[in-house]
Amino acid sequence: MSVDKEKIQSILATDCGSTTTKAILIEKIGDEFRLMVRGEAPTTVEAPVEDVTRGVINAVSEVQELAGRPLLEGEDIIKPQRANGDGVDIYISTSSAGGGLQMMVAGVVKQMTAESAERAALGAGAIVMDVIASNDGRLAHQKTERIRKLRPDMILLSGGTDSGNIRQVVELAEIITAADPKPRLGTGYELPVIFAGNIKARDEVKKRLDEKTALVITDNLRPSLEEENLMPARLEIQDQFLEHVMSHAPGYKTLMLWTDVDIMPTPAAVGYIMERIAKERGIQVVGVDIGGATTDVFSVFQGIFNRTVSANYGMSYSISNVFADSGMDNIMRWVPFDIDEKDLRNRIKNKMIRPTSIPQTLEELMIEQALAREALSLSFLQHKALATGLKGVHRERTIADAFDQTASGDTLVDLMGLNMLIGSGGVLSHAPRRSQSAWMLMDAFLPEGITQLTVDSIFMMPQLGVLAQVHPEAATQVFVKDCLIYLGTCVAPVGPGKDGRQILTGKISLPGGREIEVDLKYGELQVIPLEAGLTANAELNPAKGFDLGEGKGKKIETTLYGGVVGIVLDGRGRQPFTLPKDKEKRIEKLHLWADALNAYPKK
Amino acid sequence: MAVAYAPGLKVTEETIIHAERRLPLAGEVMVKPGDKVSHDTVVARTFLPGDVKPIGAAGQLGVEPSELPNIMIKKEGDQVKEGEVIGESKGLFGLFTSRIISPADGKIELISNVTGQVIVREPPVPIEITAYVDGIVENIIPHEGVTVKTFATFIQGIFGIGGETNGVLEMVVNDPAEELKKELLKKEHEGKILVGGSLVTMETLEEAVRLGVKGIIVGGIGDQDLKNFLGYDLGVAITGSEEKGITLIITEGFGKMAMARKTFDLLNLRRGNMASMNGATQIRAGVMRPEIIIPIRDKEWVEHKEIESYKGMVVGSTLRIIREPYFGLLVKVTSLPVELTPLETEAKVRIVEVELQDGRKIILPRANVEIIES
Numbered sequence: 021m022s023v024d025k026e027k028i029q030s031i032l033a034t035d036c037g038s039t040t041t042k043a044i045l046i047e048k049i050g051d052e053f054r055l056m057v058r059g060e061a062p063t064t065v066e067a068p069v070e071d072v073t074r075g076v077i078n079a080v081s082e083v084q085e086l087a088g089r090p091l092l093e094g095e096d097i098i099k100p101q102r103a104n105g106d107g108v109d110i111y112i113s114t115s116s117a118g119g120g121l122q123m124m125v126a127g128v129v130k131q132m133t134a135e136s137a138e139r140a141a142l143g144a145g146a147i148v149m150d151v152i153a154s155n156d157g158r159l160a161h162q163k164t165e166r167i168r169k170l171r172p173d174m175i176l177l178s179g180g181t182d183s184g185n186i187r188q189v190v191e192l193a194e195i196i197t198a199a200d201p202k203p204r205l206g207t208g209y210e211l212p213v214i215f216a217g218n219i220k221a222r223d224e225v226k227k228r229l230d231e232k233t234a235l236v237i238t239d240n241l242r243p244s245l246e247e248e249n250l251m252p253a254r255l256e257i258q259d260q261f262l263e264h265v266m267s268h269a270p271g272y273k274t275l276m277l278w279t280d281v282d283i284m285p286t287p288a289a290v291g292y293i294m295e296r297i298a299k300e301r302g303i304q305v306v307g308v309d310i311g312g313a314t315t316d317v318f319s320v321f322q323g324i325f326n327r328t329v330s331a332n333y334g335m336s337y338s339i340s341n342v343f344a345d346s347g348m349d350n351i352m353r354w355v356p357f358d359i360d361e362k363d364l365r366n367r368i369k370n371k372m373i374r375p376t377s378i379p380q381t382l383e384e385l386m387i388e389q390a391l392a393r394e395a396l397s398l399s400f401l402q403h404k405a406l407a408t409g410l411k412g413v414h415r416e417r418t419i420a421d422a423f424d425q426t427a428s429g430d431t432l433v434d435l436m437g438l439n440m441l442i443g444s445g446g447v448l449s450h451a452p453r454r455s456q457s458a459w460m461l462m463d464a465f466l467p468e469g470i471t472q473l474t475v476d477s478i479f480m481m482p483q484l485g486v487l488a489q490v491h492p493e494a495a496t497q498v499f500v501k502d503c504l505i506y507l508g509t510c511v512a513p514v515g516p517g518k519d520g521r522q523i524l525t526g527k528i529s530l531p532g533g534r535e536i537e538v539d540l541k542y543g544e545l546q547v548i549p550l551e552a553g554l555t556a557n558a559e560l561n562p563a564k565g566f567d568l569g570e571g572k573g574k575k576i577e578t579t580l581y582g583g584v585v586g587i588v589l590d591g592r593g594r595q596p597f598t599l600p601k602d603k604e605k606r607i608e609k610l611h612l613w614a615d616a617l618n619a620y621p622k623k
Numbered sequence: 624m625a626v627a628y629a630p631g632l633k634v635t636e637e638t639i640i641h642a643e644r645r646l647p648l649a650g651e652v653m654v655k656p657g658d659k660v661s662h663d664t665v666v667a668r669t670f671l672p673g674d675v676k677p678i679g680a681a682g683q684l685g686v687e688p689s690e691l692p693n694i695m696i697k698k699e700g701d702q703v704k705e706g707e708v709i710g711e712s713k714g715l716f717g718l719f720t721s722r723i724i725s726p727a728d729g730k731i732e733l734i735s736n737v738t739g740q741v742i743v744r745e746p747p748v749p750i751e752i753t754a755y756v757d758g759i760v761e762n763i764i765p766h767e768g769v770t771v772k773t774f775a776t777f778i779q780g781i782f783g784i785g786g787e788t789n790g791v792l793e794m795v796v797n798d799p800a801e802e803l804k805k806e807l808l809k810k811e812h813e814g815k816i817l818v819g820g821s822l823v824t825m826e827t828l829e830e831a832v833r834l835g836v837k838g839i840i841v842g843g844i845g846d847q848d849l850k851n852f853l854g855y856d857l858g859v860a861i862t863g864s865e866e867k868g869i870t871l872i873i874t875e876g877f878g879k880m881a882m883a884r885k886t887f888d889l890l891n892l893r894r895g896n897m898a899s900m901n902g903a904t905q906i907r908a909g910v911m912r913p914e915i916i917i918p919i920r921d922k923e924w925v926e927h928k929e930i931e932s933y934k935g936m937v938v939g940s941t942l943r944i945i946r947e948p949y950f951g952l953l954v955k956v957t958s959l960p961v962e963l964t965p966l967e968t969e970a971k972v973r974i975v976e977v978e979l980q981d982g983r984k985i986i987l988p989r990a991n992v993e994i995i996e997s
Contacts, residue, residue, distance in 0.1 A: 160677035160740075168672075187688070191738040198675040198732065198742050202648070224737050313859075332858055337906055341858030365846035367947060369877040372860050373782045373906060377946040378972065378990045384947055385968040452969035621969055 025491055030101050032083070032091060032108040033483035034076050035286055036063055036115040036275075038313070041072075043079035044483050045087055045108070046498055053494035055502035058478055059083035064271075065117040071271035072117055073278070097278060112490060113279050114482040116286035117269065121145055121261050122204060124172040126152040126196070128179035128188045131411045131429070133217065136242045137178040139406065140216070140250040142327045144257035145285030146174075147314070152195070154179070154188045160195055167199035173265045175201065175211065175233075176253060177225070180218030182243045189217045193228040200232055209268060210234040212260040216241040216253040234264060248410055254288075261285055281490055287316055287327060289485025294318050294442075295325040296488050297499060303439035306465065308396060309479065310445035312336035312375055315395055317403035321432040326407035330399035335447050336375030339391060343368050346394040353599050354390035354463065356610040357383065382620060385452070389460055392447040396464030404431040435468040435594075436514065436569055442504065444476035454584045455547075455617040458507040468514045468594050469569040472581050473507040506552040508583030512590040515566035517542035523591055524568075526560035528580065538589065543609065545616040546589040550582030585617070632779040632874075632912060632993070634886050640775050640916055641761060644752050645768035647671070652763050660754035660771060662789045662899055667752045667768045673745030676726045681739025684712040684721045688739030695723075695741070701731050703743060710741065755787055756899045757918045776893050776917040778874070778886055780840070783902025783913030784853070784862045785870030790816040790837035792890065792898045792917060799887035802879070803841050805830045812836050816898050816915075818890045822879040823871070825852045831869055838870040838900045840890065840915060843880035863903025870902040872913040875943070880951045883943065893917040936994055942977060946991040954979055954992075 031046040031053070041063045045056045059082025064075035077095055084091040090106045091098060098107025123146040127134030130153035141148050149170050152163050167175070175196060179189030196213065203211040213233040215225050222237055229235045239252040262282055266272045276283060284292075290309065298305045298320035307318040313334040318327045332341040343351065348361050367387070371377060379385040411429035443449070443461050451457045458473050467473075480503050488495035513523050524540035531554050538560060540546060550556055558580050564573045580587050592613075600606040614620050650669020654660060680695075681688045697709040703725040710723035725743055733742040754760075758773030793815045795807045803819025805827045813834055819827075819841035825848040831839060850856050853865065874882050898917040905911040936942065940956045954977035963971040966988060973989045 161675055164675050164677075187738050190735070191740060194733060194735055194738060194740055194742065195677075198677070198744070200672055228733075338859050340856065340860075344856035344858050362845060362847050363878075365850075366877040369782075369846045369849075369857075370945070370950065373876065373904075374945045374993075375906060376990050378970065378988050379968055380946060380988055380991060381948055381967050385970075450970070621967075 027100075028109045028491060028494070030108040031487060031491070031494065032080065032097065032111045033487055034079060034111075034113045035480075035482040036065075036072055036075065036113060036117045037286065038117055038120070039063055041075035041079045041117075042479075042483075043076070043083045044480055045083050045091070046487070046494065048494075052501070053491075053497045055480070055498050057083055057086040058480070059086060063117050065269060071274075072115070072269065073271045073274050076113070076275065099280075110280040110490065111278055112281055112483070112486045113275065114284045114286045114289045114486050115266065115272075116145075120147055120287070121257075121265060121285050122147050122149050122173050123176060123257070124148070124150050124152065124167060124170060124174075125176045126178065126192045127217075128154045128192070130156050132245070133178045133180065133242045135406070135411065136248050136250065137176050137216070137253070139248075139326065140178075140241050140253040141176050141257060142329060142406075143250060143288070143291060143325065144254040144261075145288030145291070145327075146257065147329050147331050152192065154192065160191075163195050164199040167196060167201050171202055171204045172211075173204050174257065174260055175213045176257065177213060177215045178217045178241050178253070180221060180240075181245060182219050182240055184218055186218055186221035186224060189221045190224045190228065193225045197228045197232055203264070203268075209264060212236065212264045214238060214253060214256050214260060216256070236260060246410065258282075258285065258288060281486065284482075284486045284489075286482045287329070289483070290316070290481045291318055291325055291327050291485070293481050293485035293488050293495060293499060295320055296492065297496070298325075299323065300496060304434070304437050305440045305442065306400075306433070306438055307442040307481075308399065308444065308448075309476075309481075310335060310392065310396060310399075310443075310447055312446075313338050315399040315445075317399050319403065319407055319433055321407070321434055321437065324407075324432055326403070326432065328399070328403040328406050330395075330402050333395045333399050335388070335392060335395065335445070336371060338372075339368055339395075340372045342391050342395045342398065345398055351387075351390050351394055353606065354393050354610070355386050356607045356614070357386075359387070386620070388447065389451070389456060393460055393464045396460065400465055404433045407432045435466065436567070438467055438471050440472045440474060441465055441467055442474050442476060444479045444481065448475050449477060449479060453619060454505065454507055455619045458510070458585045458588060459613070459617055459619055461507075462510055462512075462588070462590060466512075466594055466597050467510050468512055469567070470576075470578050470580070471510045471512070473510055473583065473585070473588075474504045475507060476503055477505045506581060506583035508550065508585040508587055509580040510588045510590055511558075511560065511568070511580070512592075512594055513540075513562045513566040513568055514594040515562075515572065516596060517566070517593055519543040521563070523563045523566050524560060524589065525563075526558060526575075528556050528558045528587065530556050540589045540591040542591050542593060544589070544591040545613045546591070547586050547616055547618075548589070549586040550580070552583045554582040556580045556582070556587065588617070632781060633777055634779070634883070634889060635777045636889055636892075637919065638775065638777050640756065640758070640773050640777060642754075642756050642758070642771045642773065642916070643764075643768065644755060644771060645764065646750065646752055648750075649766040650750070652766070652769060654760045654763075654769060656760050656763060658760040659758075660760060661757050662753065662755055662897070664754045665751045666754050666760070666771070669750050670747035671750055673729060673747050674727075675732065676729070676743045676745065678723060678726065678741045678743065679739065680710055680723050680734075680741040683723055684710060686712055686739075689736050691739055691741070692734050692736055695731075695734050697725075697731050699731050699734055702729075703731060704728055709743075755789075755901075756916050757897065773916070773918045775919055776889060776915075778889065778915040780872035780874045780902075780913040780915070781876055782860065782862075782904050783870065783872040784849075784865045784904075785838070785867060785902040786863050786865075787899065787901045787903075788816070788837045788870045789897060789899050790814055792816050792818065792894050792896055794818045794891055794894050796820040799842065799884055800881040803827055803839065808834055808836070810834060816840065816900060818887070818894075819882075820887070821881045824848050828852050828867075828869065828871065832867065836869060838872070838902075840872045840874065840900070842873065842875040842882035843878050844871070844873055845879070846877050849877075860904050860906040863901065863905075865902075870900055872900060872902055872915065875951060876945070878951075883953065890915075893919075936975065936989070936992075940994055942975070942992040942994055944987060944991060945993055949979070949985065949987070952979060954987075957984060
C-alpha cells in the first residue's frame, strides 16, 4: 500500500456479493473514524454485463451522491483524497460474487486430517463442497467420479502427520489425478491443488499432481496429532483464490488493480474482524450471517476462531431445505396459530422461486421468523459439531477429568462462557421490531447465563474485516460505533424446572440510582428497559438447581449492558429448553412472551 | 410518470432466440455458420475421459508396493481387455501363482510403487450436443459449441423439473383455470408436449409418464404432489437433471393457480407446432428460469428491441401478485407512491397501489408483484 496509514482520512470499501455490491464511505471525524454513508447496486458478474467493476462503479456512484462530493472521475476512483475534498485515500474490497470460493478438501482420516482441512478451508472463506477421506466409506472410483462431477475452484489435500507413513496420502493424490479435475470457471487454466500434508510425501505427491494441476505445497496443517497449524494453508488458499480463481472471474483483474490491498473472500474478512474484536476485548463471541442461500456461523472460544457455512440453509433460495430438515412440527412450534401443511409447503416453495418477495401480513412475518429460528438453530448445530478440539489426541486422564467428562473432540462452543452474540442478515438486521431479532437469536442459540445480544446494522463486517488489515484502529472504531446495534443483555438461568417456580431473585441497579427487584419464575420472559450505551450493576441469585455461570444456586455480581430492547430475563429454562406440548398452552405462552417483548403490533 | 422496475418472466409472441450450445469440455464442432439445423441435429461432440477402476494390486499379489512395477505384465499406457491378466506373482518355488485381472477394457494409467495401486482407465465416453431448437447456426465457438438462431415464440416459466425435450404442442384443457386431470390424457399424447390449466397432480404426471408424454406446461402444482412424484423433498431450486421421464414447467407457482391468460392464449396460438422446452431452473446468482421455445416458420424475422423488456412498472401495467394474501391475482397499477409506506408487519417499504378485478383498491409491496413482460 502506497499511502501512509497515519495520513488516511477517508476510506472507500466495497463488498461484491452474489447479488448486491455494497459500498461504504468511512471518514475521520476529529480523532475517530465513522461510517458516513452507504450505497448499493446489483452485482454485475453475470451476463449481460459480465464485469464486476460496473456494479462497483454503480454502488460508489450512489455513495458519492449521498456524500455530496465526487469520488469518481469518469470510471476511476479518485485517490488519494485531494485538497478540495474530492476522492478517498484508500479503496479496499471483499468478494463472494459468482458463488464465492468453492472447494473440495481431502484428508486421510475423516475425523482428523480431513476435518482439520475442512476447518482450514472454511476459515479461509470457502464453501466446502465435499470432504474426501481415505476412510469415508466410498470406493476409490466413487471418489474420482465425485471430484470430476463437482468441478471445484480449488482442492486442499492434507493427510498424515509428519512422522506418519505416506501411502494413504499418496493414494489420495492418485485419486485426484485420476479424476483429472477441471476448474469451475473456464477451461483455460489448471485447477489449483494445495498440498498441506505429511512433508515426507511431498515428492511423491508432486510426481502425481504436478502435471495435471497447478500444485502448491505448504506446511502440514496437522504436523502431529496434538497440533493443528491451519494458518499457512488458510493464507495459501487466499493467495490461490486471488491468483487463479478471482483473476478468471469477469472484471476482477481490473478490480484487483484498483484496490490498495488484496481482495479478500467475504467470509474470511468477517472472520478476521470477529477474531480481532474477541481478542481486543478478551471476550468469547458467536456471530451469524443468515442469507438467502447460506448461513455462516463464526465463533471465537478460548481464542480459537472457527467458521462454518451451512450451504443449504437460508431464507429464500434454500428455505425449502430448512423445512425439509426441520419438519413441520419444529417450525410450527414457534407460531401462535394453525396452518395446513399443504398450504405451508406451497408458501415456502413460492418464497423459494420468488426469493425477493417479503411478508405483507403479520402471519406471514411470524412464519418467516419461525423458519429463521430453525435455519439458525440447524446451522448452529452444524457449527458446534465442527468447532471442536482436536480429535484423535491421546490425553492422560486424571480423577478430575473423569468427573468433568471432557474428552478430546468436544465442541469448543460454550454457551455459558459466551459473552456476545452478533446476528446479521436480512431477517435479523431488518426485522420490523428489534425485539423480534432479539427473540429469534435467543430461541435459536439458547444463550446461557449472561450474554450481550447485538445485530450488525447493515452487514458491514466484510468491509471492516479487510479494513482491519490496513488500519485496525479505524476498523474497531467503526465496528463499535456504527456497525453494531446493541439489543441488550439476555439473562438465562440454566436448569430444569416447573412452570411458575421462582428461579431467579436479586437486584439490578440502574443508572440514576433506581433499583429493580428481580423475581423471575420458570416459563416467564421479562424485559427491563435500559438504553444502549448504559450499563447496570446486578446481583443475581439463581434458585437451587439453576446456574448463571458461577455454579448451581450460586450468586453472581455482574454488569448488564443496555440496548434498544433492554435487559431480557429469560426464565424459559435451558438444558432443557422446552415448549409446552399442549397446543393451547404453547400458543398462550407464545402470546405472553410476545407481549413481554412487545414483539408484534396488537391486531 | 412514475416508473418502477419489477422483474418478470418473458412471454413473447415473436422474438429472435440465440441458443448457446456448449460442450462441457473442449471438443469438435460438427456444423458451420449458416447451416440449417433441426432440434435433433448434432452440432458438437467430445469425449469425456473414461471411468477409472483402481485395483489394490500389491495387496492382492501379496507383494510390497515397490516390487509392483517389476511384476506387472502390462505397463503404464498399455491397452488392456476386461478379464486379461495384467500382473502376476509367483509364490515359493514358482507355486501358488497370484494374478491381477483387468476389471474393464481400457488403458493402464498408473502403476504406483508407493500405494501398490494400479489404475485402469476405461475408454473415453462420447458426448454429443444437439441444436435443441430448429434454426440456423449463427456463430461457432471454437472447440466448444455454437449459437443457434431461431425466430420463435418464447415463454419463461417460474419453475420446472427435467431437462431439454422436444415435441408437438397440444392443448388439453379449454380454459386456463381448468385442472389437468388424469382422465384428459390419451394414448395419442405420446411424444407430445401438453398444455394444462391451473393444476397438475402426481396422479396425472404418473399417467403422462406411462403414456410417453414428453412435457407438461401448467399453471401450478402442489408441493406435496411434487415431493411424492420426485420421491424426495426439493431443498433448493436447482433443477434440470431429474430423470423422471418427463419435463414439467409451471408458469405461475405452487398450489392451484390459473395460468396467465396471455401465456395460455399464446400456447394455444402455437398448438400443433414443434416446441423445445427445458425445465432447468436455477434461482441463485445467475438465475435460470425454465423455457419454452416454439420456432415460427415461414415468417419474416423481426428483431424486437430488448428495450421493451425494461419498460418497467407504470400506471396501467398489469401485474401478477406473487405473495400471500392475494397470491396469484392479476391486477392493474393505479398509483406508484414514492414514499415508504408501513405494511401490517410495520416494515416500511416501497409500495404500489393496484386495482383488483372486482374494483377494490389495495396496496402491495413492490417486491411482491411482477410484470408479465412482453
